[in-house]
Every structure is written in C-alpha cells, then in structure tokens.
Amino acid sequence: MNERRPIRVLIAKPGLDGHDVGAKVIVNRLRNAGMEVIYTGLRQSTDKIISAAIQEDVDVLGLSILSGSHVELCQELMERFRGKGIRDILVIVGGIIPREDIPVLKNCGVDGVFPVHSTLEGVENFIREQVSKKRGEGLREKGPEI
Amino acid sequence: MSVPGGSEKKEKASAKGGEKKPKIREAYTSFGQPVKVHYGPEDLEGFDPRRDLGDPGSFPFTRGIYPTMYRSQLWTMRPYAGMATAEETNERFKFLLNSGQTGLSLAFDLPTQLGLDSDDPLARYDVGKLGVAVDTLDDMERLFDGIPLDKMSTSFTINSTAAIILAMYVLVGKKQGVAPAQLRGTVQNDILKEYVARGTWIFPPKPSMRLIADTIEYCINQIPRFNPISVSATHICEYGAKAEQSVSLPFLNALAYIEEVLKRGYSVDQVAPQIVFHMAVGGRNFHLFEDVAKLRAARRLWARLMKERYGAKNPESMRLKFSTGALGGGMTAAEPLNNIARGALFGLAAVLAGTRSLNGGCFDEAYAIPSDLAIRTALRVQQILGYETGVTDTVDPLAGSYYVESLTNQMEAKMRQTMEEIENRGGIIKAIEEGTLQRELARQSYEHQEKISRGERILVGVNRFTSKEEEKPIEVYRANPKIRENQTARLKAVKDRRDPKRVQETLSALRQAAEKGENIFPALFPAVEALATAGEITSALKQVFGEYQEPRTV
Numbered sequence: 001m002n003e004r005r006p007i008r009v010l011i012a013k014p015g016l017d018g019h020d021v022g023a024k025v026i027v028n029r030l031r032n033a034g035m036e037v038i039y040t041g042l043r044q045s046t047d048k049i050i051s052a053a054i055q056e057d058v059d060v061l062g063l064s065i066l067s068g069s070h071v072e073l074c075q076e077l078m079e080r081f082r083g084k085g086i087r088d089i090l091v092i093v094g095g096i097i098p099r100e101d102i103p104v105l106k107n108c109g110v111d112g113v114f115p116v117h118s119t120l121e122g123v124e125n126f127i128r129e130q131v132s133k134k135r136g137e138g139l140r141e142k143g144p145e146i
Numbered sequence: 147m148s149v150p151g152g153s154e155k156k157e158k159a160s161a162k163g164g165e166k167k168p169k170i171r172e173a174y175t176s177f178g179q180p181v182k183v184h185y186g187p188e189d190l191e192g193f194d195p196r197r198d199l200g201d202p203g204s205f206p207f208t209r210g211i212y213p214t215m216y217r218s219q220l221w222t223m224r225p226y227a228g229m230a231t232a233e234e235t236n237e238r239f240k241f242l243l244n245s246g247q248t249g250l251s252l253a254f255d256l257p258t259q260l261g262l263d264s265d266d267p268l269a270r271y272d273v274g275k276l277g278v279a280v281d282t283l284d285d286m287e288r289l290f291d292g293i294p295l296d297k298m299s300t301s302f303t304i305n306s307t308a309a310i311i312l313a314m315y316v317l318v319g320k321k322q323g324v325a326p327a328q329l330r331g332t333v334q335n336d337i338l339k340e341y342v343a344r345g346t347w348i349f350p351p352k353p354s355m356r357l358i359a360d361t362i363e364y365c366i367n368q369i370p371r372f373n374p375i376s377v378s379a380t381h382i383c384e385y386g387a388k389a390e391q392s393v394s395l396p397f398l399n400a401l402a403y404i405e406e407v408l409k410r411g412y413s414v415d416q417v418a419p420q421i422v423f424h425m426a427v428g429g430r431n432f433h434l435f436e437d438v439a440k441l442r443a444a445r446r447l448w449a450r451l452m453k454e455r456y457g458a459k460n461p462e463s464m465r466l467k468f469s470t471g472a473l474g475g476g477m478t479a480a481e482p483l484n485n486i487a488r489g490a491l492f493g494l495a496a497v498l499a500g501t502r503s504l505n506g507g508c509f510d511e512a513y514a515i516p517s518d519l520a521i522r523t524a525l526r527v528q529q530i531l532g533y534e535t536g537v538t539d540t541v542d543p544l545a546g547s548y549y550v551e552s553l554t555n556q557m558e559a560k561m562r563q564t565m566e567e568i569e570n571r572g573g574i575i576k577a578i579e580e581g582t583l584q585r586e587l588a589r590q591s592y593e594h595q596e597k598i599s600r601g602e603r604i605l606v607g608v609n610r611f612t613s614k615e616e617e618k619p620i621e622v623y624r625a626n627p628k629i630r631e632n633q634t635a636r637l638k639a640v641k642d643r644r645d646p647k648r649v650q651e652t653l654s655a656l657r658q659a660a661e662k663g664e665n666i667f668p669a670l671f672p673a674v675e676a677l678a679t680a681g682e683i684t685s686a687l688k689q690v691f692g693e694y695q696e697p698r699t700v
Contacts, residue, residue, distance in 0.1 A: 015272060016260055016269070018345015019344070019345060020345060021343070021384065021386060021587075024592070024699070024700045025591055025595045027700045028588065028592040029592065029596075041696045042345050067276060068275045068276060068514060073271060096513065096514065097513075098514055099619045100619055115479055115513075116479050116512045117478055117480060120596065121599060
C-alpha cells in the first residue's frame with residue numbers, strides 16, 4: 001500500500017432513505033480536501049456497497065442514514081464485512097442518530113459516528129488521522145506489500 | 147460577521163477623534179444584496195399599493211388570499227403524525243384531536259412511500275419507522291376507524307404511490323357512507339421535488355407526470371374539495387435552495403403539472419384551483435423578514451402568473467393556497483430545548499406571512515421523529531402564537547413597512563429571474579433529468595455548511611455561545627421493534643382471505659389501462675377493493691412505466 005496515495009472514500013446511502021444532501025455535502029468537502037470520493041446514489045443494498053468498496057479499493061466507507069435504521073443496517077453491513085475478512089476499511093456513519101446509539105454502533109464495529117451538526121472539519125480530521133493509523137497498522141500486520 | 151453588541155469597545159475607541167462613527171455590521175440579503183441600515187420612502191419608488199398590494203382577498207393577493215384571514219379563522223394547526231401500525235396511528239390521531247388539533251397530517255413509512263410491501267425483503271428495516279405502514283385497504287380502514295371522514299381534513303405525505311393511497315381513502319369513505327365529493331384533504335403527490343430532493347421516486351419523470359395528471363383529473367371530476375397535489379418547497383429548501391428558489395422551483399414544478407393537465411383539454415380555471423402549496427419557513431437560512439417577504443411575494447407572483455401568462459379568469463386560480471412547514475433542518479442537535487424558541491420564531495414568520503396551516507418544528511428533530519412531548523410542545527407554541535400574542539388581530543400587519551415591501555419587491559424580481567433562467571435552459575424537467583438542478587442545490591448546501599463551519603452563519607449553541615457541560619440526553623421516540631412482525635402477520639392474514647383470482651384480474655386490467663394511456667383511476671379502484679397490495683399495484687405499473695435511473699449529481 002502506498003502511503004502517498006490520496007485517501008479513497010466511498011460514500012453510500014444504504015436502505016430506503018432518500019435524504020442525501022448530507023452525503024453530498026460530505027462528498028464535496030472531502031473532494032475539496034484532496035480525497036478521491038465516489039458516491040453510490042440512493043437505495044443501495046449492503047452487498048452492493050461492500051462490493052463497491054472492494055472494487056474501488058477504498059480506505060474509507062461513509063454511510064449516510066437518516067431513516068432511523070442505522071443500527072440494523074450497520075450491524076448487517078459490519079457482519080458481512082467481517083464475513084469477507086475485511087478489516088482495514090475505516091467505516092464511519094452520519095445522519096440522524098440519537099446519542100445513545102453511538103456506543104451501539106461502535107460496538108458493532110463502526111469506527112466513527114457523526115450525527116447531524118457534526119462539523120465538516122471533524123469528519124475530515126477523523127478520516128485523516130484514522131487512515132494514517134490504519135495504513136500503518138495494515139503494513140505491520142500484513143508485512144510490506146510489493 | 148460580528149454580532150450587535152460584540153463591537154462596543156471598538157465603538158468607544160473610534161469615538162475619540164471627535165465625530166462619532168459607530169462601526170456598522172455588514173448585512174446582506176440571501177441573494178447577496180446589501181441590506182441598508184434603515185429603509186424609507188425612497189426604497190419604494192414606483193411602488194403602487196393599489197396595484198402591488200390590493201386589499202387582502204383581492205388581486206394580486208399580496209396581503210392574503212381572503213379578506214378577513216385570522217379574524218375569521220385561525221390557521222390549521224397540524225403537526226405531522228403517523229407511526230408504526232394503523233392502530234397506533236389511529237390512537238395518536240384520537241389523542242391529537244382531543245388536544246384540540248384541527249386537521250390530521252399523516253406520515254407513511256418508507257416502504258409504503260416506495261410501493262414496497264411490509265413483507266418485501268427490501269423493506270426489512272423500515273416497516274413502520276418513519277410513519278405508518280399501509281399495505282392494503284384493510285390497513286387504511288383501521289387507520290381511520292372511528293374518525294368520520296366527512297368532518298376531517300387529512301393531509302397525506304405521499305408521492306409516488308399517491309394515487310393508490312387516495313383510492314384507498316375514497317373507498318374507506320364510501321364504507322363509512324361518505325360520498326367522495328364530501329372528502330377534504332390533500333395528497334402531496336409532488337413527484338418532481340422527489341427527484342430533486344426527497345428521493346422517494348419510483349417511475350421515470352414522464353409516466354410519473356402522467357400519473358399525477360390522472361390524479362388531478364380524477365379530483366377535478368369526482369372529489370373537487372380534495373387537493374390532488376401539494377407542491378412542496380420544504381424539501382427543496384432542506385436541500386440547499388435559497389429563499390427565492392424556495393418559491394421559484396416549486397412554481398416551475400406546479401406549472402409543469404398544470405400544463406400536463408391543460409394538454410388533456412382542461413382550462414386553467416379548472417386545474418389551478420386544485421393546486422395547493424407547502425411553503426417553507428425557518429431552517430438554517432432563517433431570516434424572519436425574508437421569510438415573510440418571500441411568501442407575500444409568492445402570493446403576488448402566482449396571481450400574476452395565472453392571470454397574465456395563463457389567462458385565468460377565476461380568482462380561485464390566482465389565490466396561492468399554501469400551508470407552511472417549519473424546516474426541521476434548522477433544529478439543532480446541540481441544546482435541543484433551544485429549538486422550542488426557533489420553532490416559535492419560524493411559526494411567527496409563517497403567521498405574519500398569512501399561512502393557512504402550519505406544521506410547527508419539533509425540538510427533537512435532529513434526533514428522531516418527534517416524541518409525544520415534542521409534538522405537544524410544538525402544538526402549544528402554535529396555540530401561544532394564535533391566542534397570546536396579538537399577531538392575529540389584523541391582516542398582514544407588516545404591510546407598508548418600507549423594509550418589508552422593498553424586500554417583497556426584490557424577492558418577486560429574483561423569483562421571476564430564477565424561473566426564467568431555468569425555462570431558458572429547457573425547463574424544469576430537463577434540469578432535473580440531467581441533474582443540473584440537483585448539482586446546483588448540492589453545491590449551495592455545501593457552501594452553506596462551510597459558512598457554518600467558519601462561523602459566518604451563526605447557530606447559537608453550535609458555533610456560538612456553546613456550553614461545555616455534558617448534556618442530558620433527551621428522550622426520543624423509538625419505533626416498536628415488533629412492528630414488522632405484526633404488520634407482516636397482518637398482511638399475510640389479508641392475503642389469505644382475499645380472492646387471488648380477483649386480485650390477478652384487477653391487476654391485469656390495471657396494467658392494460660396503464661398501457662393504453664387511459665386515466666388509471668377506474669382500473670385502480672377494483673384492484674384496491676380486491677385487496678391487491680400497494681406493492682403489487684406498484685409492480686404492475688412498473689412493468690408498463692419502467693423505473694427511474696438517477697443521474698450523477700455530485
């Protein structure tokens with residue numbers, strides 16, 4: 001893995017929720033910050049999201065969920081991620097998320113939760129820090145690639 | 147940007163040199179015009195109150211669509227309700243009616259909005275979550291059990307599947323012995339804004355426009371007191387529209403619907419009176435006077451468009467009938483009780499602008515769908531506005547204000563300009579199909595968010611005057627985890643008792659009507675009555691209409 005590769009991000013809308021303005025705001029912000037960002041569009045199944053994440057070789061998967069189904073969707077997605085042995089993709093979730101659900105989401109393996117009114121810098125900085133950490137850890141675990 | 151009072155020290159310092167020159171904070175309208183420190187008669191040159199305002203209730207209706215407004219009747223106080231199963235929603239309806247609410251507003255869960263049945267695997271996490279699940283006529287009957295439809299006005303937030311829901315409502319009425327002509331209410335049925343902002347589309351734009359025209363046509367002929375469409379500004383606003391766009395875009399959508407029906411040989415005076423609007427106040431861009439001015443300008447612009455462009459003769463065609471929604475996006479997650487104050491101010495804007503109906507904002511909107519407490523508080527806020535403040539004592543109390551009239555004039559001009567720009571580029575449907583409109587709004591929304599990040603747009607408790615204390619979490623509404631199980635069991639029971647042959651026959655007749663391009667309503671009723679599910683009806687129509695493919699918009 002090349003450390004200088006720009007951070008690649010997949011922003012996805014799982015489930016039936018049609019509110020994607022927040023997702024698009026994040027796409028714009030991260031692109032302006034120099035990241036390569038792909039947006040899935042609405043109503044994506046978790047399987048489709050996972051295969052897009054693999055195919056696009058992303059560092060980060062961002063889920064935007066405002067329909068109240070964040071817990072079920074994240075549990076399903078993280079389980080399938082684990083089933084495929086994927087551990088090096090940073091998973092973050094944003095949307096309308098009650099505070100007491102944050103630990104629930106983290107317990108199922110989500111790395112970061114950003115409810116509405118989280119700051120854009122907060123999201124960007126979290127991604128930068130965590131990806132560089134993950135890239136470092138990834139190298140240690142797998143040994144040098146090439 | 148500085149706040150008044152924040153620069154006191156500097157003022158004193160600069161006053162040393164003899165002439166006192168206070169520091170003046172810069173201010174701009176949402177469309178980038180500098181706001182003057184004060185306004186006077188010179189700002190209303192060419193303004194003719196007879197021509198540009200008229201009396202309340204008369205052309206161009208700037209001051210209100212009826213002469214006596216709140217002196218005769220307050221606005222309808224209509225919080226948004228609907229959850230889980232038909233029984234729970236029915237219970238909540240009765241609770242709201244007992245609390246003095248004067249109209250019902252019904253939210254549906256996402257599967258119902260998308261034509262997916264509760265037993266559809268795609269629906270598995272969303273049954274009964276954001277609203278009530280309606281699979282068949284049976285659910286609708288239980289929803290309105292004990293609620294006399296001839297005494298009720300019900301507003302349905304439903305779009306792609308509006309025709310199906312309306313057909314169900316008509317049949318529930320018939321069962322109660324209420325003739326269709328007596329039914330009052332509204333279906334949102336505004337598909338164009340779904341492609342732009344809300345996302346519950348199913349079919350491509352062309353067949354969707356035809357379904358909407360079918361619904362309008364059915365209402366004109368059979369249930370004239372029912373509004374077949376409520377053209378909505380709220381979602382477009384939440385999606386990043388600026389004040390003038392929050393009127394010009396819904397107007398372009400409305401004109402597209404009207405023209406679709408005019409093609410069928412109806413006159414503008416038959417169609418336009420059926421169209422109502424759901425305007426927006428508040429939100430993250432909130433500006434009290436701009437919100438009032440934009441709604442006053444909207445009334446005038448609509449009246450002029452109908453009369454001048456479409457040759458309407460009936461004043462009903464020129465009256466812009468709108469309800470108003472306070473934008474939930476303006477409600478902050480930080481210090482949620484502050485949102486009660488925001489809701490009151492958003493509501494004040496709507497009332498000063500002469501709304502006929504208001505969905506107040508709830509303080510917990512940033513967390514979940516509103517709890518009982520939040521809904522009741524939002525209703526109380528409206529009652530305080532209506533009964534304690536005196537703002538209802540006279541019609542259009544801000545009329546004649548140099549500032550408000552100047553803003554109203556500027557707003558109308560901006561709205562016309564944005565409408566023209568889109569029309570010159572090939573029209574609203576083209577802009578939506580190509581995704582150019584969605585791209586523009588997404589960009590505006592992003593720019594606005596960056597302004598909040600930089601502290602240029604102040605949000606109290608978020609980027610200014612924040613408190614360090616850990617907040618107590620508020621109690622939020624939780625959907626019952628058993629809903630899906632219960633609802634699918636109920637659906638199974640309905641499927642078991644219906645006549646499958648009759649379902650198949652009515653569905654195939656519906657497909658044929660769709661293929662032939664006939665109005666689908668005569669074929670829709672038998673299918674609904676045969677207990678075909680919303681999902682089955684939608685699938686039948688998909689076979690003829692196809693499915694929408696999103697353009698790239700970011």
